[in-house]
Amino acid sequence: MPLSAAQILDPLPETKKYFRRRLANAPIDFESFGTLLKPCTLGQCSGMCCYDGVCLDDDEEHYIGAIVDAHPVFFKQLGITRENAFEDATFLDTDTRKTRVRRFKYPPHVNFPKHFDKTACIFRFPDGRCSLQSLAMEHGEHPWAYKPLSCWLHPISLERDNRTILWLPTLENDRLKDENFPGFAPYTHCGCAHADGQLAYQVLRPEIEALGAVIGRDFYGEIDAYYAKKREKKKK
Numbered sequence: 001m002p003l004s005a006a007q008i009l010d011p012l013p014e015t016k017k018y019f020r021r022r023l024a025n026a027p028i029d030f031e032s033f034g035t036l037l038k039p040c041t042l043g044q045c046s047g048m049c050c051y052d053g054v055c056l057d058d059d060e061e062h063y064i065g066a067i068v069d070a071h072p073v074f075f076k077q078l079g080i081t082r083e084n085a086f087e088d089a090t091f092l093d094t095d096t097r098k099t100r101v102r103r104f105k106y107p108p109h110v111n112f113p114k115h116f117d118k119t120a121c122i123f124r125f126p127d128g129r130c131s132l133q134s135l136a137m138e139h140g141e142h143p144w145a146y147k148p149l150s151c152w153l154h155p156i157s158l159e160r161d162n163r164t165i166l167w168l169p170t171l172e173n174d175r176l177k178d179e180n181f182p183g184f185a186p187y188t189h190c191g192c193a194h195a196d197g198q199l200a201y202q203v204l205r206p207e208i209e210a211l212g213a214v215i216g217r218d219f220y221g222e223i224d225a226y227y228a229k230k231r232e233k234k235k236k
Contacts, residue, residue: 002141006213012059022164023215029167030226036197045189046110047128050121053099060148113187155191
């Protein structure tokens with residue numbers, strides 16, 4: 001039987017315990033979810049959010065490595081083995097591990113940010129699809145069963161100003177923004193604001209509800225209730 005959304009992190013017990021503890025009573029930046037977004041369209045973005053790979057905790061690296069070991073024929077098409085799938089990195093001045101990247105030229109029609117490196121996560125298929133998600137779907141599993149948490153949550157973030165908070169980065173407050181790097185999530189297709197878009201929490205409902213199922217908290221219901229009150233106030 002495939003994993004339900006609530007069970008996505010079950011193969012990663014320490015990771016699940018960590019995030020359940022962090023997010024049980026964490027605040028929500030409700031206003032950030034009022035940003036107008038458009039749904040992810042792989043044909044338009046070509047998986048640009050995967051350009052720099054993804055940081056992993058020990059649980060995630062071990063789990064993904066085991067998946068690669070168990071399906072060598074599937075991953076051979078991308079030249080992936082456990083030995084070449086990961087690399088050391090530094091993120092926000094902290095040493096970490098991440099999925100390896102390789103050089104990649106994005107299609108001309110993709111509005112690829114100039115400050116992004118022309119690279120792609122080793123697990124990304126040339127057409128932008130995630131091989132981990134594709135494999136999970138082939139197995140009849142939840143599409144995110146094999147993907148790192150921060151991948152399937154994108155563009156949602158869980159930390160800001162050294163505290164846990166559920167929020168959506170914007171061009172003004174992206175925590176990855178500095179004098180040499182304008183930002184990350186707000187420059188990707190699914191995190192970029194569009195004047196003719198929909199409220200972010202509605203566009204990102206699958207991600208928000210899946211996170212809520214994992215944590216045991218109705219994040220979507222809380223955000224929806226906030227905006228329902230705003231709509232009622234406008235009517236008065």
